[in-house]
Amino acid sequence: MIEKTLRMALLFDTYGSVLTEKQREIFSLYYNDDLSLGEIADNYQVSRQAVKDTLRRSETTLNALEERLGLVERKERQRVMAVEMLSALQVVESALAQATPEIRSQVKNALATLQAGLQNVAEQDEDA
Numbered sequence: 001m002i003e004k005t006l007r008m009a010l011l012f013d014t015y016g017s018v019l020t021e022k023q024r025e026i027f028s029l030y031y032n033d034d035l036s037l038g039e040i041a042d043n044y045q046v047s048r049q050a051v052k053d054t055l056r057r058s059e060t061t062l063n064a065l066e067e068r069l070g071l072v073e074r075k076e077r078q079r080v081m082a083v084e085m086l087s088a089l090q091v092v093e094s095a096l097a098q099a100t101p102e103i104r105s106q107v108k109n110a111l112a113t114l115q116a117g118l119q120n121v122a123e124q125d126e127d128a
Contacts, residue, residue: 005031010072011062018065023058030055082122089115 008031016024029035029043030051037048037055044051066072089111096104096111 007072008059008062011066014071014075015062015065015069019058019061023054023061026051026054027058079122082118085118086115086122089118 008027012024012027012031016027019027026040026044029040030037035043037051040051041048092107093111096107099107
């Protein structure tokens with residue numbers, strides 16, 4: 001259930017603007033605020049089935065968009081790649097200890113530039 005909730009939250013963050021205002025509200029109450037179907041139904045003075053149907057339609061819409069566009073999957077692949085690249089940079093930095101001072105200086109400068117750029121990308125993905 002946690003995995004589904006996380007996936008739905010990511011899809012909602014990415015594609016939620018295409019849902020109607022009511023769908024967004026109900027979706028947020030259910031997935032973000034952890035309200036039950038009954039609690040949401042009471043708040044909106046509708047049946048539990050109406051809330052369930054709204055959630056199902058919202059989930060279907062979000063999943064269909066992800067299937068067509070793949071933005072959430074792409075963002076996750078980019079995040080994983082950035083983490084792997086940062087790890088590889090640390091390995092290279094360790095190997096530099098055996099290089100000549102001139103080469104070490106040049107490579108360290110290049111690595112610092114790459115590392116700063118990759119950390120920036122990783123942080124932007126975390127904030128998004």
